[in-house]
Ligand SMILES: Nc1ncnc2c1ncn2[C@@H]1O[C@H](COP(=O)(O)OP(=O)(O)OP(=O)(O)O)[C@@H](O)[C@H]1O
C-alpha cells in the first residue's frame with residue numbers, strides 16, 4: 060500500500076473495496092488535489108488512458124487523458140477547490156494518440172482521508188456506444204425532418220390539443236402562412252371550414268376509414284390566409300406517446316384544385332361533343348321537315364299569287380289574301396334558314412375585311428327604330444388581317460348577334476364593338492358587348508340550340524344563333540359567349556387567319 064494511513068482503520072473493508080475497483084468496468088483515479096498527481100489508477104482507467112498503472116503512478120492528472128480533457132478537468136478542480144461545490148459532473152472526449160476517441164461521463168470530487176489529508180477522486184465511465192447511437196439517431200431524425208420540411212407536399216403535425224408543431228414548406232405554399240406564424244401559435248382547427256376538424260378527428264379514431272388511428276383520402280375544404288376555400292384530400296395519422304395515449308396528429312394534404320380543373324375541362328369537352336352530336340341530329344331532322352314543308356309552301360305562294368292577280372283592286376278580300384302570301388313568304392324564309400342550317404352548304408369564299416363587313420351591317424341595321432336610343436362605340440383594330448370566308452354569311456352572323464343585343468337592351472343602352480387579332484393563336488376576332496340583362500347559366504347553355512328562344516311567340520324563331528354557330532363552324536372559327544345575369548353579354552366570333560396574313564406578335 061502506498062500510504063498506510065489510508066486503510067489503517069478499516070483495513071479489511073478497504074482491501075475488499077480496492078479489489079472491487081480493480082475489477083470494475085468504470086475508471087477510477089485518485090490524485091492529490093494540490094499537486095494533481097495520480098496516486099492510484101484502476102485497470103479500467105489504465106485502459107482508458109492507454110498506459111500502465113506503473114506509468115500513471117505519480118503522473119500529472121491533467122496530462123493523461125488527451126487535450127480535450129485538460130480544460131474540463133482543470134475547471135472542475137478549480138470549482139472543487141473553491142469549496143463552492145462538493146462534486147462536479149463531467150462529460151468529455153478522451154483523445155489518446157493512435158487510439159479511437161472515447162466519450163466519457165463521470166464525476167470528480169474531493170474526499171477527506173484523514174483529519175488533514177484529502178484526495179481527489181476521478182470516476183469515469185465510457186459512454187461511447189450510447190453516444191454513437193444517439194448521434195446516429197439525431198442525424199437520422201435531422202435528415203427525416205429535412206425531407207419533410209422541404210417537401211412540396213403539405214404536411215402538418217400537431218400536438219394532442221391540435222396546436223401546430225410542424226408546418227412544412229408545402230403547407231406554407233398551400234395555406235399562405237409561414238411556419239413561424241403558426242407553429243405553437245395556431246390550432247389546425249383554424250384551417251378547417253366550420254366543424255370539419257372535429258369530424259376529421261372522429262373519423263381518425265373510428266376504425267372504418269383506413270384503420271383505427273388513420274384516416275385515408277378524406278375530402279375536406281381548407282381555408283387559406285386569403286380566405287380561399289381549397290378542396291383537398293387528407294390522410295391523417297394519430298401519433299401516440301409511450302404509454303399509448305394520443306400525442307398528436309400528422310396530416311398529409313393533397314391539393315385537389317388541379318384535378319378538379321381537369322375534371323371541369325373534361326366535362327366541358329363532353330358537353331361540346333354532346334352539343335355537336337345534338338346539332339347534327341337536329342340538322343337532319345330540320346332538313347327533313349324543311350324539305351317536306353317547302354313544296355306545300357311553294358304551292359300556297361303560287362296559288363296565293365294567282366288569286367291576288369285575279370282579285371279586283373277594290374275587292375275587300377284582297378288584303379286577306381295579301382296577308383296569306385306575306386305570312387307564307389315568312390315561312391319560306393324560315394324554311395330556307397333551316398335548310399341552310401341543315402345542309403351546311405359550303406359557299407363561295409373570298410378574303411374578307413371583318414371591320415368593313417361590320418360597318419356594312421351597322422349601316423343597314425342602324426336605321427331601324429330600335430337603334431335610336433342605343434349608343435354604339437367602336438374600338439376596332441387598324442390593319443386587321445383579312446380572313447377567308449363568305450361575306451354574306453359573315454354579315455349574317457354579325458346581324459344576328461347585333462339584333463339579339465339590341466333586343467336584349469330593349470332599345471336603350473350601349474353596344475361596344477371591338478376587333479383585334481391574336482398572333483399566338485393565329486386568329487382574328489370581333490366582339491359585341493351589350494349592357495342588356497345578361498343570361499342565366501341555364502339560358503346560356505341552350506342558346507345555340509335551334510328553336511331555342513326566350514322571346515315572345517312571333518318575335519323570335521330561335522334560329523339566329525344556331526345558324527351563326529354553324530356558319531362559324533364552316534369557317535373553322537368559333538363563337539364564344541360571356542354573360543351573367545345583370546352584367547350584360549359579350550359575344551366574340553373568332554376566325555382563323557391564313558399563315559401569310561397573320562399580324563406581328
Ligand atoms: N345579347 C343577348 N343578351 C341576352 N340574351 C341573349 C342575347 N343574345 C341571345 N340571347 C338569348 O338567346 C336566345 C336565342 O337567340 P337566337 O338569336 O338564337 O334566337 P332569337 O333571337 O330568340 O330568335 P331569332 O334570332 O331566330 O329571331 C334568345 O332568345 C335570348 O334568350
Ligand SMILES: [Mg+2]
Pocket residue numbers: 459462463519522523524
Ligand atoms: Mg336572334
